[in-house]
Amino acid sequence: MTGLDARRQAYDALRDIENKGSFANLRLKKTQLDDERDARLTTQLIYGTLQWQIYLDYCLQGYIRAKKVHPGVRTLLRMGAYQILKMDRVPDSAACNSCVELAKAVGLGRLSGFVNGVLRNLSRTKDSILLPDEKKQPTLRLSVEFGWPLWLVEYFIGALGLEEASGLLRHQMDYGEVCIKPNRLKVSPAQWDSWCADQAERLRPAPLAGDGYYWKGVPAQEPAFNEGWFTVQGEASQLAARLVEARPGQKILDLCAAPGGKSCAMAMEAQGKALITACDLHGHRVQLIEKNAHRLRVALETLQWDASQPRPAWNDGFDAVLVDAPCSGLGLLWEKPDLRHRVVAQDIAALAKLQRDILHCAARYVRPSGRLVYATCTMTHEENTEQVRDFLSSHTDYEQDDFSPLLPSGLKARVADGGLQLYPHVDGTAGFYMARFRRKER
Numbered sequence: 001m002t003g004l005d006a007r008r009q010a011y012d013a014l015r016d017i018e019n020k021g022s023f024a025n026l027r028l029k030k031t032q033l034d035d036e037r038d039a040r041l042t043t044q045l046i047y048g049t050l051q052w053q054i055y056l057d058y059c060l061q062g063y064i065r066a067k068k069v070h071p072g073v074r075t076l077l078r079m080g081a082y083q084i085l086k087m088d089r090v091p092d093s094a095a096c097n098s099c100v101e102l103a104k105a106v107g108l109g110r111l112s113g114f115v116n117g118v119l120r121n122l123s124r125t126k127d128s129i130l131l132p133d134e135k136k137q138p139t140l141r142l143s144v145e146f147g148w149p150l151w152l153v154e155y156f157i158g159a160l161g162l163e164e165a166s167g168l169l170r171h172q173m174d175y176g177e178v179c180i181k182p183n184r185l186k187v188s189p190a191q192w193d194s195w196c197a198d199q200a201e202r203l204r205p206a207p208l209a210g211d212g213y214y215w216k217g218v219p220a221q222e223p224a225f226n227e228g229w230f231t232v233q234g235e236a237s238q239l240a241a242r243l244v245e246a247r248p249g250q251k252i253l254d255l256c257a258a259p260g261g262k263s264c265a266m267a268m269e270a271q272g273k274a275l276i277t278a279c280d281l282h283g284h285r286v287q288l289i290e291k292n293a294h295r296l297r298v299a300l301e302t303l304q305w306d307a308s309q310p311r312p313a314w315n316d317g318f319d320a321v322l323v324d325a326p327c328s329g330l331g332l333l334w335e336k337p338d339l340r341h342r343v344v345a346q347d348i349a350a351l352a353k354l355q356r357d358i359l360h361c362a363a364r365y366v367r368p369s370g371r372l373v374y375a376t377c378t379m380t381h382e383e384n385t386e387q388v389r390d391f392l393s394s395h396t397d398y399e400q401d402d403f404s405p406l407l408p409s410g411l412k413a414r415v416a417d418g419g420l421q422l423y424p425h426v427d428g429t430a431g432f433y434m435a436r437f438r439r440k441e442r
């Protein structure tokens, strides 16, 4: 059967994500498929099944009478239901047959009849599934229809109102595309133009990223990526790195740097001539920064360091400091759907405290008239606007720094209260927040 290997890899990854808490994007990198079509199918099955899990479980519940379902079978049913309900290009019969074959291949052959029965019934009657009433239960409807945990729907409705939250929660993104940007330190204009011409059918301009593109491809399988010709970085992340305005000869500190996307972006922006120190709390993540820098051939100094602890030796030592803070990551829920099932509301307060501590330390490292950039990939006011307000009220040696001239002309979001909040449904980026402060002259 075509795609059975791809489906098996997706099944194994989904089991690891559930059992071992693996992150989907990292687990995906471990799948081994040489054929690009298979690799795309695996990606779509993993991400799609996770994105729609709540919707799929809702639809499946009407077809399952058993009180307990074997966890492996539940994964198979979700994968099958995803193909039947959300993947138009897969015929229902292929979705059913492949799940039955997969059940046998993963040692669940004795339950393959059950899998077959549930999926065939679903396929036959899928058009009559009733979702919660939009008028009577708008919150539950958004949760089920678009696969969001209820608390997240309630959070966004509380923060944005029903209409805006609906727009946000309805937004979908294409998992098959990544945003790329040329590494001008490594690739010549002629080489880049020629690569882009080869890839023309898979590229579309990234409106906010200057010379970047959205590319339908698998980076690890692309020689140009392994040669360091381009970086993979979302438009919002690129923008946050740009706010630092890293210039040749400057000393820059990136306090929460792994896996090194923004550190490398800043190094490239400064034509490889800035002195960039990239730190992270976790040693294994510091290695990711080094790996990234090595691939892109940019020089960075790396250090394992807890940014919430003061380091007096750094006081007044940097032209600019970036705090790309650990955060609830709600802005990445579209591109990393496993996070929807991982983040919990209780995380937000603890993260806000950590962010405050990190910002407080970072404030000392900036030289007078230097820049401090604060960024998160989330949309909670506790982690964003409240941090900015709190920082300015407790650090009177800082003022807000207007960065609007640096923003791309096509951007719809506007700076408000000194910060820029990007939303997926407004600008098509990840949900991201950024603010910039300038230390006053003494």
Ligand SMILES: C[S@@+](CC[C@H](N)C(=O)[O-])C[C@H]1O[C@@H](n2cnc3c(N)ncnc32)[C@H](O)[C@@H]1O
Residues within 6 Å of the ligand: 237, 255, 256, 257, 258, 259, 260, 261, 262, 263, 279, 280, 281, 282, 285, 305, 306, 307, 308, 324, 325, 326, 327, 377
């Ligand atoms: C949003 S990510 C950074 C992404 C990175 N700037 C990039 O562009 O690739 C936040 C990082 O903060 C790190 N982190 C968490 N707590 C930290 C702490 N107390 N000190 C330093 N880094 C920390 C995490 O390990 C994670 O790598």
